[in-house]
Amino acid sequence: MAFTPPKESFRGRVYPVTIGTEVQETFGGENTLPFHRFEGEIPHRPLIxxxxxxxxxxxxxxxxxxxxxxxxxxxxxxxxxxxxxLGAKSITLRLIGTHPDQKNLSAEDAVKVVTDVLNAVKVPLIILGSNHIEKDAEVLPKVAEASKGRNCVIGKAQEANYKTIAAAAMASGHKLIAMSELDINLSKQLNILITQMGFEKERLITDPMCSALGYGIEYTYSVMERIRLAALAQADPVMQPPMVADVGMYVWKIKETQASEQDLPEWGSLRERGILWEALTATTLMLAGAELLIMRHPDAVSLVNTFIDEMFA
Amino acid sequence: MALTGVEIFKLLPKTNCKKCGFPTCLAFAMKLAQRQTSLDKCPDVSEEAKRILGEAAAPPVRPITLGTGDKAVKMGEETVLFRHEKKFVNPTVLALEIKDTEDEAVQMEKVQAVLTSEINRVGQLLRVDAICITNASGEVERFETLAKTVAEKAPEVPVIVSTESPDAAKTVMGLFSGKGALLYGVTEANAEQMVPIAKEAKASVGVRADDLEALSALTEKVKSLGVEDIVVDSGARKAPEILEHNTLIRRAAIKKNFKPLGYPVINFVQREDPLYETLLAGLGICKYASVVVMSSAEKWKNLALFTLRQNIYTDPQVPMQVEQKIYKIGEPDENSPLLITTNFSLTYFIVSGEVENSKVPAWLAVMDCEGLSVLTAWAAGKFTGAKIANFIKESGIESQIKHRELIIPGYVAILKGAIEEKLEGWTVTVGPREANGLPSFLRQKVAA
Incomplete structure (x- = not known):
């Protein structure tokens, strides 16, 4: 029996998204499954x-x-x-201090930090709120306006607060992260709602909600795979924005990245365990479709970069 | 690829004789397609039809068992490309390589690492499943010494014997005869000599070729030599080739029913840096490897890979659940706060993780809601005032704490009245809506 490689091509393509002004980075743009360069085009590497x-x-x-x-x-x-x-290609500034349970910093405080950081670095900036629905709706429009014209990413717009945040991102020329909770239908619905406001779907980034290895990563993994198949195989235009995995935040709060080796000798060295947990969560979600990864530990980033290098060699 | 009912129908006698117990041949065919009956119920079916249907009914990826007894592991039997379609069946076998060129002390350490690798995670016992002994020296004697050590020190652990030398294979395979070993290293050049050695030891055969076409020809050859339990290696060692070959092999088997590649895949991912090696092992777990051979088994590495394998191979249609009971977080005493949530494993993980983060010892009541999250369970009528009250009363927690205060998730604040009504003498406090609010909530609570 002769072997014919069962290669597959798709009708759909993920939108390429370019961020930044002075220094720009682009992710997305592929017409095939993650790293499937043997049967399709992947013009851009995932961005960390x-x-x-x-x-x-x-x-x-x-x-x-x-x-x-x-x-x-x-x-x-x-x-x-x-x-x-560290040679970062992009920086994500999380305004966690604005959360009412944290320092409850004001929108004005946030604007100052964002402006200062924008003035200090050239690489593209992603600006995230504190994931407090009401506070984000208050803070993010102000920082979006303050960073107008810098082609940042603003996030995260959720079902309960997307209107003000999307309107502000649109008015200030930014890209926007739309986050829903681990459900392909909710994700699609939110993307539709946002585009119905006049926000271009080519400027969106889908966040199907990240989970750490061992803490529900299989849900994120499968939702991402399904979104990607909808984008490629069904060529569904609302499902074609690239996807983000907000890895660091979810990884560095779980027990596996905190429990000492003294307490749990069977888990081995804490340092390697933590770094590996972040890197492996990131590569696993890249294999499911994530093109933008938000990460914390420099050693984890460099491991993931080596993996991407090897994939694109 | 399984045949449809209509395709099966075309192969049947079409006499509607009812001897199979079904009213028509078509009805019988439909049941066959759903695998709810078997072909032998039809007394008149032709030999030709039997052959075609038999081949189609065989699983697209051949089932093979590595090892024997309690530690045996199954490979193959996969039916899909994506885990949301259907559960991935047999979790990737993790194997640790020991080379005959390594110092004896290193070899012993590795054997020990495998023997002590078992960890309990969410009720499952997970371990490094197998040892791969490699004839790196090319010498028969050194290989035999290593094989004897492994056979003696780890007699129950499934073994992969890796050599391309028929002499070495012949000497060593006797040690693992009848133990479900895998003789890896069979190539186009040595198949005639190697396959009979594997056959004699009742071992399966691991074949290696340099591309998928050569691999297909090689499995056919091994089959013609009398062994069908085959594990395949396409020669891929770099990440992009591993992904490409594993994907094409799985697709060929499942979508094209291409029998010469319908076998479990083995990947060799050894690298100098154990952290990086783990990422490649992770690629194998996510993308269709049935066996991943590694060069080290650090505890932190095992933990990460066991966890990934468990996550990827869970059934996507069944919510993961944890046992209903009152969990202790830290060392709670009679004054420690009591919280309640549902038994969806993700909910439990996140809530218990945040309670732990708070460093406040607490009692966490986890109620059986059939694996639903808090809001879903409430909406489905499984997380109600009456049921919560019942659970708290029957749990026996009242004898372990002095206070009578129950903290409920903020999303179900509406339940406060109903619980207080059913649970006499208790106060219900509404906690934060999201688990990440728990640390500050609990710290304030104990400070107050």
């Missing part, structure tokens, strides 16, 4: 964005706080460190 915060990362575990110990008291220094010392 380094996460920083507006307030010192007190709730980050020691392993991931340590690389930033000299800079994390100041978002500007922190951003510069990522760009210059």
């Amino acid at each position: 964005s380094y996460e920083i915060q507006d307030v010192p990362p007190q709730d980050w575990p020691e392993v991931v706080r340590e690389p930033y110990s000299d800079v994390s008291d100041d978002p500007v220094k922190w951003a510069q460190f990522c760009q210059e010392s």
Whole structure:
């Protein structure tokens, strides 16, 4: 029996999304499954964005706080460190300090941090709220306006607050992350609602909600695979934005990245365990379709970069 | 690819004789397509039809067992490309390679690492499943020494014997005769000598070729030599080739019913950096490897790979559940707070993780709601005031705590009245809506 390689091509294509102004990065744009370069085109590599915060990362575990110990008291220094010392291609500024349970910083405080960071770095900036529905609706429009024209990514718009956030992102020329909770139908519905406001679907990034390895990654994995198949095989235009995996935040709060080896000797060295947990969560979700990854530990980022290098060699 | 009812019908006698117990041949064909009856119920079916239907009924990826006894592991039997379509069947076998060129101390350490690798995670016992002994020296004697060590120290662990030398294979396979070993290293060049050695030891055969076409020809050859339990290696070692070959092999088997590649796949992912090696092993787990051979088995690496394998191979149609009971987080005492949530495993993980983050020892009541999350369980009438009250009363927690305060998830604040009505003497406090609000909530609570 002669063997014919059962290669597959698809009608659909993921939209390429370009962010930044002075320095630009593009992700998405492929017409095939993740890393399937043997049967389709993947014009852009997945993009890894380094996460920083507006307030010192007190709730980050020691392993991931340590690389930033000299800079994390100041978002500007922190951003510069990522760009210059770590070679970050993009930076994600999470305005976690605006959360009412955190420091409850005001929209004006947030605007100042965003402006300072934008003035200090050239690489594209992703600006995320604190994931508090009402507060994000208040803070994100202001920071979107303050960063007008810089072609940032603003996030995350959710079902309960997308109107104000999407309107602001649209008016200020930004890209937008639309997040729904682990359900392909909810994800599609939110993308439709946002595009019905006049927001171009080519400027959207879908966040089907991340989960860490061991904490529901199989749900994120399968929702991502289904969204990607809808984009490619069914060529569904609302399902064609690239996808983001907000990896660091979900990984560095679970037990596996915090419990010491003294407490759980059967789990082995905490440092390697934490770094690996973040890297393996990231590569697994890339295999499911994520093109934009938000990550924390420099060593995890470099492992994932090596993996991407090998895939694109 | 399974045949449809109509395709099967065309192969039947079409006499509607009813001897099979069904009113018509078509009805019988439909039942056959759904695998609810078997072809032998038809006394008049032709030999030709038997052959075609028999081939079509065989699973697209051949089932093979590695090892014997309690530690035996199954491979193959997969039916889909994507896990949302149907559960992935037999989890990737993780194998640790031991080379005959390594120091004896290193070899012993590796054997020990496999023997002590077992971890319990969410009720499942997970371990490094197999040892792959590799004849890196090319010498028969050194290989035999290693094989003897492994056979003696780890007699129950399934073994992969990796060599391309028929002499080495012949010497060593006797040690693993009848133990369900895999003789890996069969190539186009040595198949005639190697296959009979595997056959004699009742071992399966691991074949290696340099591309998929050569691989297909090689499996046919091995089959003609009398062994059908085959595990295939396309020669892929780099990530893009592993992904490409594994995908094409799985597609050929499942979508094209291409029998020469309908076998479990083995990937060799050994790299110098154990962290990076883990990422390649992860690629194998996600993308269709039945066996992944690695060069090290650090505890942190095992934990990550066991977890990934468990996650990818769970049944997507069955929500993962945890046992209904009152869980202790930290070392709670009679004054520690009591929280309640549902038994969807994800809910449990996230809530217990956040309670742990708070560093406040607490009692976490996890109620059986058939694996539904809080809001879904409430909407489905499984997380109601009466049921919660009942569960709390029957759980026996009242004898372990002095206070009578129950913290409920913020999303079901509406239940406060109903629970207090049914649970006499208790106060219900509404907690945060999202689990990530728990640390600050609990810290304030104990500070108050």
